[in-house]
Amino acid sequence: MTACAALKEGGSSAPMVIQEQGSFAVGGTVVIAPGTFDPIAHGAFNPANQASEGQTLHGDHAYVFYQKPQKARELPLVFWHGYGQSAKTWETTPDGPEGFQSIFLRNGYPVYLIDQPKRGKAGRSTEPNTIPAKPDDQLWFGIFRMGIGREFFPGVQFSKDPEALDQFFRHITPDTGPLDIEVNINAVSALFDKIGQGVLVTHSHSGGQGWLAAIKNSNIKAIASYEPESNFVFPEGQVPEPIPYVGGQLSARGVPMEEFKDLTKIPIIIYYGDYIPEQPVENPGQEQWRAAYTMARQWRDVVNKHGGDVTLVYLPDVGLKGNTHFPMSDLNNVKVAHLLSEWLKEKGLDQ
Amino acid sequence: MTACAALKEGGSSAPMVIQEQGSFAVGGTVVIAPGTFDPIAHGAFNPANQASEGQTLHGDHAYVFYQKPQKARELPLVFWHGYGQSAKTWETTPDGPEGFQSIFLRNGYPVYLIDQPKRGKAGRSTEPNTIPAKPDDQLWFGIFRMGIGREFFPGVQFSKDPEALDQFFRHITPDTGPLDIEVNINAVSALFDKIGQGVLVTHSHSGGQGWLAAIKNSNIKAIASYEPESNFVFPEGQVPEPIPYVGGQLSARGVPMEEFKDLTKIPIIIYYGDYIPEQPVENPGQEQWRAAYTMARQWRDVVNKHGGDVTLVYLPDVGLKGNTHFPMSDLNNVKVAHLLSEWLKEKGLDQ
Numbered sequence: 001m002t003a004c005a006a007l008k009e010g011g012s013s014a015p016m017v018i019q020e021q022g023s024f025a026v027g028g029t030v031v032i033a034p035g036t037f038d039p040i041a042h043g044a045f046n047p048a049n050q051a052s053e054g055q056t057l058h059g060d061h062a063y064v065f066y067q068k069p070q071k072a073r074e075l076p077l078v079f080w081h082g083y084g085q086s087a088k089t090w091e092t093t094p095d096g097p098e099g100f101q102s103i104f105l106r107n108g109y110p111v112y113l114i115d116q117p118k119r120g121k122a123g124r125s126t127e128p129n130t131i132p133a134k135p136d137d138q139l140w141f142g143i144f145r146m147g148i149g150r151e152f153f154p155g156v157q158f159s160k161d162p163e164a165l166d167q168f169f170r171h172i173t174p175d176t177g178p179l180d181i182e183v184n185i186n187a188v189s190a191l192f193d194k195i196g197q198g199v200l201v202t203h204s205h206s207g208g209q210g211w212l213a214a215i216k217n218s219n220i221k222a223i224a225s226y227e228p229e230s231n232f233v234f235p236e237g238q239v240p241e242p243i244p245y246v247g248g249q250l251s252a253r254g255v256p257m258e259e260f261k262d263l264t265k266i267p268i269i270i271y272y273g274d275y276i277p278e279q280p281v282e283n284p285g286q287e288q289w290r291a292a293y294t295m296a297r298q299w300r301d302v303v304n305k306h307g308g309d310v311t312l313v314y315l316p317d318v319g320l321k322g323n324t325h326f327p328m329s330d331l332n333n334v335k336v337a338h339l340l341s342e343w344l345k346e347k348g349l350d351q
Numbered sequence: 352m353t354a355c356a357a358l359k360e361g362g363s364s365a366p367m368v369i370q371e372q373g374s375f376a377v378g379g380t381v382v383i384a385p386g387t388f389d390p391i392a393h394g395a396f397n398p399a400n401q402a403s404e405g406q407t408l409h410g411d412h413a414y415v416f417y418q419k420p421q422k423a424r425e426l427p428l429v430f431w432h433g434y435g436q437s438a439k440t441w442e443t444t445p446d447g448p449e450g451f452q453s454i455f456l457r458n459g460y461p462v463y464l465i466d467q468p469k470r471g472k473a474g475r476s477t478e479p480n481t482i483p484a485k486p487d488d489q490l491w492f493g494i495f496r497m498g499i500g501r502e503f504f505p506g507v508q509f510s511k512d513p514e515a516l517d518q519f520f521r522h523i524t525p526d527t528g529p530l531d532i533e534v535n536i537n538a539v540s541a542l543f544d545k546i547g548q549g550v551l552v553t554h555s556h557s558g559g560q561g562w563l564a565a566i567k568n569s570n571i572k573a574i575a576s577y578e579p580e581s582n583f584v585f586p587e588g589q590v591p592e593p594i595p596y597v598g599g600q601l602s603a604r605g606v607p608m609e610e611f612k613d614l615t616k617i618p619i620i621i622y623y624g625d626y627i628p629e630q631p632v633e634n635p636g637q638e639q640w641r642a643a644y645t646m647a648r649q650w651r652d653v654v655n656k657h658g659g660d661v662t663l664v665y666l667p668d669v670g671l672k673g674n675t676h677f678p679m680s681d682l683n684n685v686k687v688a689h690l691l692s693e694w695l696k697e698k699g700l701d702q
Contacts, residue, residue: 013370017368019364022442022449023439025517039493039499039500043490043499043598046599055487056488057486058488058521061521063439088374092373102372126484135382135384138390139406142390143396169407169409170376170409172475176524247395283391284395287395288396
């Protein structure tokens, strides 16, 4: 099936033919409490007086839901969400049409959707956590570049139906344990050990983790990254200065040159949406992305200087205007998907 | 497609033809913090110093993933998990074969899989919570009637491959906010408002919530309940005495006769697995189910006395031995599904 067919079929009413689907946990660890468990003395449910002695806790795994279409392409797409999100990012969009899960399934790719450790259905953590439940929707409205405060940006690719924004806010889901990128990277690497070669598709906070996962696991044959925001990986000794912005500063991460070189061996494409200023502005919600996009350009140049194949796309530069921090679920997401399809084809990853 | 076809196709390698699939949030509430949000002053991400003033929090919704097969039957099956679980209950089984999601999809039913409020991908809660991360796998091994301590029951319908038990433990996922059955019931009722008539399939803790949901929403046209464990609903004045068991006691709930009568208007089937003793034993893991099964019999009799249509099946009585608290994901789950298919057909719910 061609990329054009994918474009045509986005939101299609044609049926999908699924050869196989299912879900599993992958990665993680097992904690064992000292002592001996007595099932007779301590086998009744009593949260207020629980005896952990001698019991195990299986946690820190990722949860993965997958679907393989009939006559599938060889390399699956493995979708990894960002901060405060789950695999919902790639499912039905806030206003109702299909997300990348179904768009790329229709386009012939096996799809794997990750809930990273301590998020979504992978909620079992080996460390405790407190979830504050503090109202912060408008903070995210700003950081996700929907607009400022409660006002949408003019021309934004987001439905003005209040139900769409309601759905969007309900995509947010908290960490059930302390966020630990090593735990996340280990689980995603374990996934690629299990499924073999594939293309990793990251978003936002998983962007930087994706570079580190690709260093760890050579089954990651390519990366498409939507709006990576931290943990850009440079060779030790060539780490750039932190980039200050209104509200914080963005630091890069150094790794040995030998590890960095792994990132020069696979094709990588990075996309950013709209409303990212070139010069500092007063709105922190945009500032963070000015820093990220600036560092992404530096990073692209360093990787490519060492023989890499990094493409950086600012969506307005290729005619896609109005995208938020979530191009994969914006109103024009079929066009956004089409760009990825074309790139996968160009790199021979669509066989 | 007949129920026998479903039986034959459980774990089949035949493709599934999906007319439509997707996910959405349903139900829930919106909290608004007093004050005014200043996106310039407070628009930067800073968990340690977050200003909630004037911001909203969308939470307490359910998350639902659905799939509709081509040439679907009229009434969807709506699957609702139990305590400490998510929709994973109905997906791939711990040892790998298909769960009820795919089995009933192959059998022609639209399927809706719920993560109840504050669980799984519906993690956003309007109230804070602390998750202790205390080792308790063996407590659940007992309560879920896999065996006692670390020893499986003889003849149990669960794989002895250690990987299966590892997967099983990783199905557990915590509450991200205080568990509140009214919140859950409201969200499930909102789901039936959205999708119209359907058959509710409950498990364990959702069993009692399911009776209350059916009183609230007449779009619930039938209920199949696997091992309901609490909140059996009796007419006020006819509430039975609590049933004591080793480790606790099981109380029933009273509702006005007019509400109770709603439960006499729909067909209901209840299934329990194996290893439930008739007489008290010393093991709390089994005792809880002795009480539940005892009360389920009383409940069946009272509902039927008032003109209801409740069938209660102890699986060993119909030839299925060795089932745990999770018949839908046990080794013989295709046979367990077949029983449900036959009942749906018998009640004319398979059109």
